[in-house]
Amino acid sequence: MRLFPRAAILAALSLLALLAFAGSLGHGFTNWDDDMVVTKNVLIRRLDAGSLREMFTPTSIFVGNWAPVTILSYAIDHALWGLRPAGYHLTNMLLHAVTAGLLFLLLCPLLGRGDPDEGALPAAIAAALFALHPVQVESVAWVAERKNVLGMALLLAAFLAWRRATRGTLPVLSYAAFLLLMAASLLAKAQAVILPPLLVLHEWIERPRTGEGTFPLAKRLVLLLPAFAIAFWVGWVTVQAQGGIGRLRPVGDLTGAVATAPVLLLGYVRDLLLPLNRSAILQRTVFASPWHPVSLVAWTLVAGWALGAIGARRARPHFAFFSLWFLGALVPVLNFIPLQVLAADRYQYWAAPGLFALAGLALRTAWTRLDRPRRNLVAALGMAAITFFAALTVARVAVWRDSVTLWTDALRKTSEETVVRTNLGAALIVAGRPADALDHLRFIIRASPRSARLRVNLGVALLKLGRLDDAIGTAREAATLDRRSVEAWLLLGTALEARGYDAEAVNAFRRVLALEPNQPAARVHLRALLRAPGDAGQTP
Numbered sequence: 446m447r448l449f450p451r452a453a454i455l456a457a458l459s460l461l462a463l464l465a466f467a468g469s470l471g472h473g474f475t476n477w478d479d480d481m482v483v484t485k486n487v488l489i490r491r492l493d494a495g496s497l498r499e500m501f502t503p504t505s506i507f508v509g510n511w512a513p514v515t516i517l518s519y520a521i522d523h524a525l526w527g528l529r530p531a532g533y534h535l536t537n538m539l540l541h542a543v544t545a546g547l548l549f550l551l552l553c554p555l556l557g558r559g560d561p562d563e564g565a566l567p568a569a570i571a572a573a574l575f576a577l578h579p580v581q582v583e584s585v586a587w588v589a590e591r592k593n594v595l596g597m598a599l600l601l602a603a604f605l606a607w608r609r610a611t612r613g614t615l616p617v618l619s620y621a622a623f624l625l626l627m628a629a630s631l632l633a634k635a636q637a638v639i640l641p642p643l644l645v646l647h648e649w650i651e652r653p654r655t656g657e658g659t660f661p662l663a664k665r666l667v668l669l670l671p672a673f674a675i676a677f678w679v680g681w682v683t684v685q686a687q688g689g690i691g692r693l694r695p696v697g698d699l700t701g702a703v704a705t706a707p708v709l710l711l712g713y714v715r716d717l718l719l720p721l722n723r724s725a726i727l728q729r730t731v732f733a734s735p736w737h738p739v740s741l742v743a744w745t746l747v748a749g750w751a752l753g754a755i756g757a758r759r760a761r762p763h764f765a766f767f768s769l770w771f772l773g774a775l776v777p778v779l780n781f782i783p784l785q786v787l788a789a790d791r792y793q794y795w796a797a798p799g800l801f802a803l804a805g806l807a808l809r810t811a812w813t814r815l816d817r818p819r820r821n822l823v824a825a826l827g828m829a830a831i832t833f834f835a836a837l838t839v840a841r842v843a844v845w846r847d848s849v850t851l852w853t854d855a856l857r858k859t860s861e862e863t864v865v866r867t868n869l870g871a872a873l874i875v876a877g878r879p880a881d882a883l884d885h886l887r888f889i890i891r892a893s894p895r896s897a898r899l900r901v902n903l904g905v906a907l908l909k910l911g912r913l914d915d916a917i918g919t920a921r922e923a924a925t926l927d928r929r930s931v932e933a934w935l936l937l938g939t940a941l942e943a944r945g946y947d948a949e950a951v952n953a954f955r956r957v958l959a960l961e962p963n964q965p966a967a968r969v970h971l972r973a974l975l976r977a978p979g980d981a982g983q984t985p
Contacts, residue, residue, distance in 0.1 A: 451553065451561065454569050455546045462542040462576035465835055468842040469534040469586045476848040476872050477725070478508050478589035482519060484528060489520040496520065501632075503682045508589070509785065511682050514599075514632040515592040533588045540594040541585045545576035547601035548798055554608070555651060556763065556806060566812070567805030570827065574801040579720045579837040581797075583790040586845035593794045596634035600795075603627040607644055611665050620668065628675050635683035636795050638676040639774045641669055646773070650758045650766045684782060694780060695787040696731050702780040704732035707743035709779055709788055710772065716793065717800055720834065723841050724858040725851055726865060727788040747772070763806055771799030848872030863892045871902050879906035897927035904936045908943070916940040931961050938970060947974050 474484055483489065486507070488496055499505055500513040500520070507516065518536065526532025549572035556571075557564025575581070584593040603626035610619035630637035648665050696702045712729060732740045754768035774796035778784060811823045844854045852869035859865055866885040873882035886903040893899055904919035917940045923933035938953030951974050957967035 449565075451549075451565055454565060455549060458545045458549055458569070458572050458576055459542040461573060461835075462545050463538055465577050465838045466538045466541065466582075466585050466842055468839060469538065469845065470531050472534055472586065472846050473530045474533075474588055475845070475851055476868055476875070477587070477851070479587075481508050482516065482589050482591075483523075483533065486516070486519065489516060489523045492520050492524055510592065510635070511679075512592045512596075512632065512634055514629050515595055515634065518591060518595055518633075530588065533591075534586070537585050537588065537591055537594055540591070540598050541576070541581065544594060544598040544601060545572050547598060547605065548572045548575055551601055551604055551608075552798075552802055552805070555766075556802065556809075567802070567809040570805035570808055571798065571801040573831055574804060574834065575798055577831060577835040577838055578717070578797065578801075579723055579834060579841045580716055580790040580793045582723065582838055582841040582845065583725070584794045586842050587791075590791050592634035593791050596630050596637050597794055599626050599630035599633055600637050600640050603630055603640060604644070604647075611648075611668070624671060624675070627672055628679075631676060631679040635679055636774075636777055636792075638680045638777060639795060641672040641676050642773060643770060644669055644672070646766055646769050650762050650769075694783040695785070696780045697733065699781070700735070701731060701733055704735040704737060704740040705729070705787075706779040706781070707747040708732065708739060710747050710775060711743055712788065713775060713793055713796065714800070716790070717797060720837060722858060723790060723837075725855040726859040726861050727790065728859055728861075729788045731787070764803065767799040767802040767806075769799075770802075771796045774799065847876070849876050849878075863889050867899065867902070870906070874902065874906050874909065877909075879909040882906045883910075895926060897923040897930045897933055900926065901930065901932045901936055904933075904940065908936065908940050913940055913944045917944060929960055931957055931964060934960070935964070935967055938967065942970060942974065950974060 474480070488499060488505070497517070500516050503511055505511065505513065505516070519533070522533050522536055549568050552568035552571055553561035553564040555564060556567045584590050603623050606619055606623035606626055610616055610623050627637070627640055630640065645666065648662060652662070652665075694702075696705050709729060730739075734740070735744065750768060751772055754765040754772075758765040775792065778789075778792040780787065808823060808827055812820055815823060843850075845851055848868065849872045852865050852872055855865045856862065856869060866889045870882040870885035870889070873879065873885070883903070883906055886899065886906060890896070890899050890903060900919050900923035904916045904923060907913075907916040907919060917937065920933055920937035920940055923930060924937055927933060934953050934956045938950045938957065941947075941950035941953060951971060954967045954971040954974070957964050958971070961967075
């Protein structure tokens with residue numbers, strides 16, 4: 446059933462994706478990892494052999510991730526835009542639009558059982574949901590989550606290359622392209638480890654019903670062995686990179702992960718069906734025992750769904766494959782392997798195509814089986830749902846305008862106040878609102894009295910308010926808690942200099958340079974102090 450040329454549908458999908466996220470072009474960077482991967486990342490400021498070598502070294506870890514292809518994309522952006530945030534947001538938008546188009550191209554033959562025209566309608570519905578759904582905002586509007594949109598685009602391109610390579614005879618170039626694209630996807634984000642198992646499911650469930658070529662199944666599975674090897678290696682490096690944050694595993698231990706996993710899965714389903722109250726920090730309940738009634742019920746539902754899908758693989762292969770796509774894509778982020786974050790919208794980017802494809806199939810089935818008046822009703826309901834999702838997306842994009850807006854919104858929706866108030870307090874200081882930051886900073890210091898970093902933030906706010914003695918005292922406390930904190934000693938030196946205690950300020954700045962010899966602010970301040978005429982003032 447061909448309603449429109451596929452090229453026209455591709456163009457429409459790209460336009461919808463760009464329009465939905467156009468608001469992010471006026472946004473800045475946030476203080477949520479954007480500094481670590483972009484604004485303070487000296488590695489992206491050059492595009493030479495040395496930088497490329499360092500990017501792809503497995504020890505080049507940023508925010509617990511080894512993602513050299515993503516870091517390379519930031520370096521390209523830096524070469525084009527410098528540190529103007531609009532360019533980085535534009536790249537994210539374009540990658541999301543490309544990903545929606547690639548999803549459409551992949552789903553057309555899958556949902557049409559080998560006939561792309563037959564599968565165009567459900568594929569278009571699924572890709573439109575993917576392009577416009579509000580759970581995608583975190584992946585697209587957040588510069589530091591570039592790894593999601595880039596990794597998924599490369600994963601879908603690899604999937605398409607695999608289908609081309611295994612149709613009939615084996616085109617060597619297509620197979621090489623598959624391995625290269627899959628490796629690039631993994632090096633953009635390690636969650637791409639889902640691709641080799643996904644391809645096994647594809648060959649086992651979907652391929653037998655399409656009649657595509659005569660390439661033997663056993664040989665196709667053997668050809669996937671290098672893909673599994675690459676995925677295992679990148680996954681291992683990533684697990685080692687995240688070992689330092691594994692202690693913060695939010696479910697406590699493996700038993701807690703087993704107990705909580707099915708509840709998380711069902712929560713993700715709910716978020717796709719009714720994506721209200723989105724937040725940078727999602728609230729989820731942690732269960733300590735798999736024998737908890739809620740955990741037992743959730744495991745019964747999830748296991749029944751998975752086993753039902755496997756049992757239906759012959760009679761309903763689409764239901765089986767796309768159900769297992771959704772469930773399987775979330776397995777790496779359910780804390781069986783320790784993660785720092787319990788749940789997040791960004792994890793859905795890889796899994797959501799499974800449920801969106803099922804939604805497209807359901808709407809096509811209703812369209813073909815109903816009479817005209819009821820078809821019109823189904824079409825109206827479908828358009829209303831997509832419009833509703835798009836409106837929520839546009840509204841959610843606006844929340845990512847800056848750090849203050851983002852964390853103020855999160856504070857209204859979460860009980861995890863320490864994390865949110867930490868980021869909000871720091872954002873308010875940068876925004877020139879130190880007085881507003883004080884209450885947030887004092888709140889979190891009461892919750893984390895041994896944190897030097899939190900006291901540094903409080904000291905910066907006090908310094909900006911001109912409360913120099915309070916700033917000096919707070920900086921001393923921070924330096925006492927962490928003698929190797931460059932930020933604490935730099936704050937202390939700055940506050941002492943402002944108070945006129947130049948001799949002690951010199952000592953503080955020298956301490957900074959002992960810890961970090963090339964710290965630019967300390968060098969500038971120290972040079973100015975040592976050139977100043979007369980005797981340095983002393984503290985009482």
